[in-house]
Amino acid sequence: MAKGLLIVxxxxxGVGKGxxxxxxxxxxxxxxxxxxATTRVPRFGEEHGVNYFFKSxxxxxxxxxxxxxxxxxxxxxxxxxxxxxxxxxxxxxxxxIILEIEVQGAxxxxxxxxxxxxxxxxxxxxxxxxxxxxxxxxxxxATIDHRLSVAVDEINLLEYYDYAxxxxxxxxxxTRIESxxxxxxxxxxx
Amino acid sequence: MAKGLLIVxxxxxGVGKGxxxxxxxxxxxxxxxxxxATTRVPRFGEEHGVNYFFKSxxxxxxxxxxxxxxxxxxxxxxxxxxxxxxxxxxxxxxxxIILEIEVQGAxxxxxxxxxxxxxxxxxxxxxxxxxxxxxxxxxxxATIDHRLSVAVDEINLLEYYDYAxxxxxxxxxxTRIESxxxxxxxxxxx
Numbered sequence: 001m002a003k004g005l006l007i008v009x010x011x012x013x014g015v016g017k018g019x020x021x022x023x024x025x026x027x028x029x030x031x032x033x034x035x036x037a038t039t040r041v042p043r044f045g046e047e048h049g050v051n052y053f054f055k056s057x058x059x060x061x062x063x064x065x066x067x068x069x070x071x072x073x074x075x076x077x078x079x080x081x082x083x084x085x086x087x088x089x090x091x092x093x094x095x096x097i098i099l100e101i102e103v104q105g106a107x108x109x110x111x112x113x114x115x116x117x118x119x120x121x122x123x124x125x126x127x128x129x130x131x132x133x134x135x136x137x138x139x140x141x142a143t144i145d146h147r148l149s150v151a152v153d154e155i156n157l158l159e160y161y162d163y164a165x166x167x168x169x170x171x172x173x174x175t176r177i178e179s180x181x182x183x184x185x186x187x188x189x190x
Numbered sequence: 191m192a193k194g195l196l197i198v199x200x201x202x203x204g205v206g207k208g209x210x211x212x213x214x215x216x217x218x219x220x221x222x223x224x225x226x227a228t229t230r231v232p233r234f235g236e237e238h239g240v241n242y243f244f245k246s247x248x249x250x251x252x253x254x255x256x257x258x259x260x261x262x263x264x265x266x267x268x269x270x271x272x273x274x275x276x277x278x279x280x281x282x283x284x285x286x287i288i289l290e291i292e293v294q295g296a297x298x299x300x301x302x303x304x305x306x307x308x309x310x311x312x313x314x315x316x317x318x319x320x321x322x323x324x325x326x327x328x329x330x331x332a333t334i335d336h337r338l339s340v341a342v343d344e345i346n347l348l349e350y351y352d353y354a355x356x357x358x359x360x361x362x363x364x365t366r367i368e369s370x371x372x373x374x375x376x377x378x379x380x
Binding site: 119120158159161162163164165175176178179180182183184186187188190 | 380
């Protein structure tokens with residue numbers, strides 16, 4: 001049986017990765033979603049194994065040591081990572097799996113899965129991205145400026161990706177990603 | 191302005207290239223269709239510049255000499271070829287153009303346009319292809335056997351193509367080709 005495809009959806013913070021990924025899962029229910037592991041406490045309504053695999057710090061550090069994570073990162077005081085087993089089992093069963101992940105993490109996944117399909121979600125423009133980052137309304141100007149400068153650095157990593165999808169409208173972005181998945185299944189592997 | 195894409199649709203004789211290409215043109219009217227040049231006489235209802243550019247033998251040989259054809263071939267007593275100008279003008283204007291062409295001709299086009307998108311149309315199975323070739327009902331057994339063996343040789347050239355699309359249903363084949371076009375427009379050019 002042919003292996004499934006690993007689709008990695010990434011892009012700068014604020015570009016709408018989460019929204020596009022949720023819409024895509026609605027439209028393509030057979031696409032499996034990679035669930036991250038984290039040490040942070042569950043928020044109201046979050047379920048273990050659905051939103052995240054909730055782990056203790058000790059469990060997480062153990063997963064790192066056993067090379068059970070495709071990538072991981074620390075934000076504030078918590079760890080986040082992608083469990084390797086679930087991805088490999090899904091691919092071996094012939095099903096496609098999608099990872100929604102930060103730009104740096106995606107590049108780490110690429111080292112381990114160079115045959116993955118790496119999709120970079122772009123904002124329609126930098127002004128638009130600025131509006132979206134500001135629109136969250138929870139951060140001061142210095143933080144916003146910092147986040148925007150990080151985003152610009154991340155966009156410069158686009159060259160390491162296979163596809164660039166502009167997130168001008170969620171529906172259009174989903175259609176493009178669905179087309180990429182169909183096309184990749186038609187690709188002649190050499 | 192970004193250049194258009196050159197889509198080359200090929201595959202063994204009997205696979206249904208013409209039918210799929212016509213259906214695709216109905217579904218994607220903005221896709222430009224490359225019109226071939228030929229020395230054969232027009233059939234009833236065929237229009238110059240629509241079905242073919244009808245040329246005299248002398249005009250055709252002159253086009254060959256002036257390198258005005260991306261590829262050409264002789265079948266029975268007539269020449270058939272792809273005029274280069276029309277393809278280049280369409281691409282430079284930013285529009286996509288599709289060539290529906292025999293397997294050998296497609297490989298010649300690839301020498302001149304390595305960045306083209308080469309799509310190989312496959313029969314669902316060899317038995318199915320045999321049925322389709324026989325189904326025309328106009329040829330004797332030796333001719334049918336010969337055509338089938340040529341088809342098998344052509345399918346072995348699949349590795350030189352970018353995509354393989356199974357023509358199990360015309361609608362599905364069209365959807366796959368449309369997806370390939372959308373995906374190719376999202377590709378990060380390196």
